[in-house]
Amino acid sequence: MARVVFLHPDLGIGGAERLVVDAAVALKSRGCSVQIWTAHYDPKHCFSETLDPDLPVVCVGDWLPTSVFGYLHALCAYLRMIYVALYLVFLSAVEYDVIFCDQVSACIPVLKLSRHRKKVLFYCHFPDQLLTQRKSALKRFYRAPIDWVEERTTGMADMIVVNSQFTAGIFRETFQSLSSVQIDVLYPSLNTRAFDQSSAEAQGLGGLLPAGTSCLFLSLNRYERKKNLGLALEALAVLRCNLPPGQRAGVHLVVAGGYDDRVTENIQHHTELKELAEQLHLEDCVTFLQSPSD
Numbered sequence: 001m002a003r004v005v006f007l008h009p010d011l012g013i014g015g016a017e018r019l020v021v022d023a024a025v026a027l028k029s030r031g032c033s034v035q036i037w038t039a040h041y042d043p044k045h046c047f048s049e050t051l052d053p054d055l056p057v058v059c060v061g062d063w064l065p066t067s068v069f070g071y072l073h074a075l076c077a078y079l080r081m082i083y084v085a086l087y088l089v090f091l092s093a094v095e096y097d098v099i100f101c102d103q104v105s106a107c108i109p110v111l112k113l114s115r116h117r118k119k120v121l122f123y124c125h126f127p128d129q130l131l132t133q134r135k136s137a138l139k140r141f142y143r144a145p146i147d148w149v150e151e152r153t154t155g156m157a158d159m160i161v162v163n164s165q166f167t168a169g170i171f172r173e174t175f176q177s178l179s180s181v182q183i184d185v186l187y188p189s190l191n192t193r194a195f196d197q198s199s200a201e202a203q204g205l206g207g208l209l210p211a212g213t214s215c216l217f218l219s220l221n222r223y224e225r226k227k228n229l230g231l232a233l234e235a236l237a238v239l240r241c242n243l244p245p246g247q248r249a250g251v252h253l254v255v256a257g258g259y260d261d262r263v264t265e266n267i268q269h270h271t272e273l274k275e276l277a278e279q280l281h282l283e284d285c286v287t288f289l290q291s292p293s294d
Contacts (some may be wrong), residue, residue: 003033005088005096007111009081009104011038011057012045013258013291014222015188016125019163020102021047022189024055035096037088039064039080045260045291060087070264074128074146078106085110104128105153112156122157123186126167127174131226151175161186208287214250222258223266223273223290229255230276237280252285259290 004027008020020036028034034055041059043051050057061083067073085107088094099111099120111120129147134140154160154175160183162168168183209216217236221227236253243251255273259266270288277286 001031001033002027002098003096004035004098004100005094006034006036006100006102007081007084007088007107008036008038008102009077010040011036011050011059012040012042012260013047016103017047017258019123019188020100021049022191023100025049025191026189028055035094037084039084040066058092060084066262072142074132074143077104078146078149081107082110089114101157105157106149108153108156119158120156121159121161122154124154124160124162124167124171124183126163127170130170130174151177154178155181159184163188208289209252209254210249210284212250213252215252217251217253219253219255220257223269225265225269225272227257229257229269229273233273233276233280233282233286236282236285240282240285252287253282254287254289256289256292 004024006020006024008017011017011020024034024036035058036050036055037058037060039059039061041050041057041062049055061080064076064080064083066076066080068076081104089110090113096118099118101108101111101120101122103123103125105122105124108120108122111118128150129143132139132143134143151174155178160171160181162171162183162185164187165185168185171183172179217232219229219232221229223229232253232255236251240248240251259270261267270290274288277283
């Protein structure tokens, strides 16, 4: 029986977390021993599968800061994941055969220090260095060593997988020193059991949509600026301007996604989007859902 440990920086509600949970559940269903290790886990803000005692979730290092006065998020994320890896390798008695390291590669050198060499699989959703701007010299100075660490430690994994052919291309363009390293595409899974629910259970949006909605658009992303959620609102405004008056009332947009009260950006961006909806006169055409249930 293979023993697999998943490492993830923050096990909340989001696409990366959905992938980790689905992969863990799938491996467990195939007879593997599975644990998920993370630097933050809140049973009140998580996917329901993680509440199952048969899927252990171990949280260590949550006392470490996620930022310093609202800055240095990337550095703090690296340090938190390194701490999780140190705890797993040197302070726990957990036996494992494979590590599934998600998002943050900085902890891979620590995993390589295990007394018995274990295989490390790294899952890259998107190069972290492309998810931030560097308009100032100070920001470029701060990011330079972090970017170097990201590329160097990513290449230390025994296997690297990405979530799409598109990301594979971006990976090659970004991490040019890893041109000889093989990468594979592992698409996020889809739990089809969710489609087996009764029709009564499927009425999840009942009461949330205005009567007469005939054309529904859905945006499913975390409330983060890098997701460019405002584009969906702007596109809706353009569409409504080009529709006959009689058809406009039936068009509605649902903006749903992960929302964490601990994350300042989530709070700010949710407010920004509501303000944008008002500016575009879309208040009655958009529904905002925070961390919707399964």
